[in-house]
Amino acid sequence: GQNIDQPTEMTATEGAIVQINCTYQTSGFNGLFWYQQHAGEAPTFLSYNVLDGLEEKGRFSSFLSRSKGYSYLLLKELQMKDSASYLCAEFPYNTDKLIFGTGTRLQVFP
Amino acid sequence: ETGVTQSPTHLIKTRGQQVTLRCSSQSGHNTVSWYQQALGQGPQFIFQYYREEENGRGNFPPRFSGLQFPNYSSELNVNALELDDSALYLCASSSLAGESPGELFFGEGSRLTVL
Numbered sequence: 001g002q003n004i005d006q007p008t009e010m011t012a013t014e015g016a017i018v019q020i021n022c023t024y025q026t027s028g029f030n031g032l033f034w035y036q037q038h039a040g041e042a043p044t045f046l047s048y049n050v051l052d053g054l055e056e057k058g059r060f061s062s063f064l065s066r067s068k069g070y071s072y073l074l075l076k077e078l079q080m081k082d083s084a085s086y087l088c089a090e091f092p093y094n095t096d097k098l099i100f101g102t103g104t105r106l107q108v109f110p
Numbered sequence: 111e112t113g114v115t116q117s118p119t120h121l122i123k124t125r126g127q128q129v130t131l132r133c134s135s136q137s138g139h140n141t142v143s144w145y146q147q148a149l150g151q152g153p154q155f156i157f158q159y160y161r162e163e164e165n166g167r168g169n170f171p172p173r174f175s176g177l178q179f180p181n182y183s184s185e186l187n188v189n190a191l192e193l194d195d196s197a198l199y200l201c202a203s204s205s206l207a208g209e210s211p212g213e214l215f216f217g218e219g220s221r222l223t224v225l
Contacts, residue, residue: 100152
């Protein structure tokens, strides 16, 4: 993920809100994905943003600003099971592949 | 609906050997992508297959090769294994149609250790 930048690690407390930021440098892309990956497991789909703005899905929301090359994943009412890596991935134009960032490892403490 | 399945789940090889990893795509998906995920890193795109043809390749040497079969299942072959090939190999199926084209459905992965 040489074009994608996200923090390596974050910590938060159960019940709190956390925002994981992602910046990217692609000049044109189809959209931006967020995946969750628990240790030793496969990544699972969380959200997909194509247009600017906020997409809300229960406790998770994702925001995209195409002009700023910026996205964030917002996790509310954190639970212990939210401890995982969160991967930001862009879907460039004219390709059928996703380019992933290195992931942000979130640890939720009681 | 059957999800993406991969085999084997774990394997150990030595330098110079060859390995074949297998993947069955999710029902209704005709596109299979392979990713390599080193420890602490995000998945890196290896290549993608669509209708039995390679449809895009990442920055991996030719000793990484693949196949897709008429039933859309796929194989990843790696020749002349190197220590740095130790990683989790993820297979993902997708369909270009639908609400989120490009959304990948991942298998549990094959963890390869090269000694």
